[in-house]
Every structure is written in structure tokens, then in C-alpha cells.
Amino acid sequence: MITLSGLAQALLFGLANGCIYILLATGLNLIFGVMKLVNFAHGQLLMVGAFVAYEVTTIAGLSPYVSILVSMGTVALIGIVLEEFAFRKVRGTEKLNEIFISLGLIYVFQNVATLLWEKNYSIQIPSPLAGLSLAVGEATIKYDLLLAVGIVIIILIGLVLLTKKTKVGLAMRATSQKSDASMLMGININRVYVFTFAVGAALAGAAGALYGILFPFNPAIGALPTIKAFAIIILGGLGSIPGAVVGGLLYGVAESATGYLTNGTWADAVAFALLIAVLIIRPTGLFGEKGE
């Protein structure tokens, strides 16, 4: 039965999804923009982030919103290891090699997570605000969702400040434009790359913790959001943060609305069909000016 309030609820659900997608897509976009690296294993970092936040909340008894910080830090460290010991080794070789490496990483992360956590299938991070919600007309908004939106906004503002106002940010932007020239200007490219990857991973960690607060999760949640985040940065234009925000919200809401109208079965298929259609009409994305 399709009702207006049901649709409103679905749109809010899409907003929650959109928040996760925005963080994931921004991280991917940053890594792609600066390093020209395609990391299909990015969503696995989200999955790890969710489990880290879960462990921190349940074992150490911290508030789930503090656990976001722990999760960001842990996942950033993992990101540093990945960059130093895997992706750096194939930099400058064929583009497909990065895809092969990230595919290997997907197998490793997903199955290590299965070994450690499979038995708590579909868990959720216990939030003190669970069950509380705000009534807006006929729909209700969970306080957790409102907080999540706020956190995403804070993180995005922090990211913009980092890239626009700091010296590291300047180095990142310079490297993204011309890595050879910035090397000649005395920028240590390797350090910029490690830093960029760590920031991108931290965003995925935050996305994971928020995912765990808003939705139930398991070791297999990483795969689809990655592909969707790629779809979003293709839609929103490569290297553009506003593009990722608009794309993430649009995608989340569109997916959720399709899911509501078709009982969930067609959500992914319609989303991918739209993506393919956009790519056929505009191979560089909706807002993108030039493709890689």
C-alpha cells in the first residue's frame, strides 16, 4: 500500500542512506582526485569502521558518538598500511593492477571479518537515542538520523577547511593538478599520498560507524556501497565535493523511493540502469567537465 506518509518515511530513509554515501563518495573522490587511484575496496573500510565502533561501544562502554572518532583513527591507520604496502607498489604500472589489488583486498577484509564477527549476524550499535524520534507531520525522524546529518555536515566543513586553508591541503591540491610539478616545488609526494589515503579512509571509518548506528550490519555490507559511491562520484563529477554531496543525496533518495514503490526488489537495478544511462549520454558524468 503506497501512502504519502510511507513515501515521506522512505525519503527520510534515503536521506540516512545518502549521508553514508556522501562520506564514502567524498573519501573515494579525494583519493581519486589526488592519487588517481581507483580503490574498489573502499567499502570494506566502511565495514571495518562499523565493527570497530561496535566493539568500542559494547566492550569499552563508550558512547557510540565518541566511538566514531576511534573508528576514524583505526581505519585511517589501516589506510596508511594499505597505501604503503599495497597500492604504492603498483603505482605507475597499468591501471588495471589497482583494480586487481583492491579485489584481493575485498576477499581478505570480508573473510577476516567473517572469521571474527560472522556469528553476530546483523547487529546494530546500541545508541542511547534509539527509539526516540521527532514527529514531523505524518512522518517521524529519528534523533539518531538528525545527529548523523549534523555529524556529516561537520565532517564535510572540516574537510573543506583542510583542503582549502591548510598547507597540507595546498600540497594535496597541487599534487592533484600536476604531481611532477609539485614534486619539483619540493612537495614530498609520497607523504601527500599517504595523508590523502588516510583522510579518505577516516571518512570511510566515520561512514561505517554511522552506518552501524543507523542500520543493522554484517561482514558483507562493504561491497555494494563502494560501487554506489563510484556511481555517485561519476554522477556528481570527479574531484568535486559539492558534486558528491548532491549526487549522494539524489542517489540515496532515488534508491529509497524506488525501493518503496517496487517493494525493494528493483532498487539496485534501477539505480545502476540510471548510472549506465547517464554514462552513455554523458561519458564524463552529469557535472564533470573532463573525465580521467
Next chain:
Amino acid sequence: MDLKAIFTNLFRSRKFQLALVAIAFTAILPLFVRSDYIIGQVLTVMVIFAIYASSWNLLAYSGQGSLGHAAFLGIGGFASALLTVKAGLPAIVGLIIGGFVSAGVGLLIGLACVRLKAWFLAMVTFGFAVIVVTIVSQFDFIFGGTVGFPTPTFAPLVIPFFYATLAIAAISIGAIFFIMQSKLGLAFKAIRENELEAKMTGINTAKYRLFAFVISTFFAGLAGGLYAESIGFIHVSIFDPNYSFLPLIMSVIGGLGTMIGPIIGSVIIVSIDSFGPLTYGFLQPLNPLFRGVSNVGPSLKFVGLGLFLILVVIFLPKGIASLLPKVAAFFREDKSKAKNDGKT
């Protein structure tokens, strides 16, 4: 060059002789392995996956990557099975038409997408596989839903089917190799190395990339039909992303862009898959370490597979096939040394 000269050249070429030896070796294997399970579910599957991985390899040879090849494996499988079961065609005809159906769908996808850069195409193919799965699981009355339906085989199981599959594989892989060596293959290689320069030398890059895509999807569909027949039934799980990643892993581990690479990869991966479970017993002591699962074997197998892939990409970028000349050289050196020792 007339036909006779082509054949004399062919028979004199070292690679052709080696290929004949390899086929002969595989053909006599069933004489020594007297287990129906190993012949039917291991050796036959190896041969089928060698075709499938070779089809993926041809695509990579032209600088394109697919993360959704299972879509074409499945389309070929379902088309050939449906043609045989519902339309009553002979299984062998269904098999071949299945390949052409897969190539037809590949042509449509290719027409739209071959202009895209490598990783855009990878994404589109992945998305396409998701779309196909959704469609197939929506029409249970045609595709059999979660139960699937049994597939008749074009040759009786197990031994005759094995030899028939081997013959099809020899022809298919031979054809793929022939394409790689031909002018078409040269164009693929030029596009892979530098698309802009290829364009400047007058190669219609979009056209040749489309050729590679269509040929690759044809053989993927053929492999799909064979695979469905070899396991006796088909259902929607053939579209699983794992089936998309397997030919990639096989090609990369074996050696991208070589004829022997996907074959080596198929032998290794199918062996791990089939004989891996035998080691699960030894892994039992590890169970208490991992509280997530009751049996650590299957997950550890995939962790190992992932690490293996990463290590091969980093340390052996040309795959295991690049080790073969070194091994051959090592033995030759040994022999010449022995000869010299004999003289002094």
C-alpha cells in the same frame, strides 16, 4: 600464403607442438584418475573455466576490464538450457546459440559502453550483472527461480562429456590465441598500450574494442552453457559476483595476455576450490581463535586467495606464466653444465 604453407608453418611452430602435448596430456588423464567425481567436477570444470578465463583475458588484452562477466556466463548458460529444455533443440545447438545470444547482449552493452575508460567500463559491467540478476529472479516461471532447472547434456556424462568439452576448449582457446596473433590482436595490443597513438595510426579504436568485447562475451556464454551442463542444473546463483571475479583472478595469477596464463590460473584456482576442503580437518585447531565461525576453513581459503592475488600482482606482475621460460632456462643450463663436466 596458401593453405598448405599455413599448415606447415603451424605444425613447425613450437607453441603449436606444446599445445598438442598439453591437449594429449589432458586427454590421457582420465586413464589414471579413475574417479568420476574428479573427472566430472574437477578436470571438466578446469577445462570449462580455462575457456571462461581465456575470454576474460582477451578482453584485458585490448585494455578493457569487466567486473560483471558472470552476466554473460549466466546468459549463455540460461539461453542454452532454455533452448534445449523448452524449445527442444539438440543440446549442442543450444550450446552454440547460447554463445551467440550472449554475444548479442554483449554487442548491445558494448555499443553503448566501449568508449568508456577502463574502470568506468568495469563499473558498468558490474552494474549490468546486478540488473540481469534482478530481472532473472523476477521471472521465476521462465528461469526456475531459486530452485533452477536441470540441464540435459550434449554428450553423456562423465567421460564422453569430458572429451567433448576438451575438444571445444581446444578449438575455443586456439581461436582466441589465433585472434591475439592476428592483425586484430595487434590492434587490440596497440589500443591497450596507447589508445591515442593507436587512433593516430588509423585504428578505429571504438570498433576494435567492440570486437574484443563481443568475441569475449561469445566465449563466456559458451563456457556458461558448458558449465551448466557439467553440473547438471542451472539457477540464478550463476550470476554471483564470485563468478565475475574468478576469470579475472585466474588470468592475473596465470599471466595476463598470454595463452597459457588463464589455463594455469584455472588449474590452480579450481584445484584450490576442489581440494581445499580436504585441509579443513587440519585447520580445526584454529577454530577457537576465531569466534565468528564454527569452521575456519572456507573463510581462510578466501583470505589466502586474496593475499595470493595481491602478492602476484605486486611481485610477479606477468603472472606464473612468466616463470616458465626461467624454469626452462634453468634446466637447459643444468644440462649444458653436465655436458661440460663430462668433457673435462
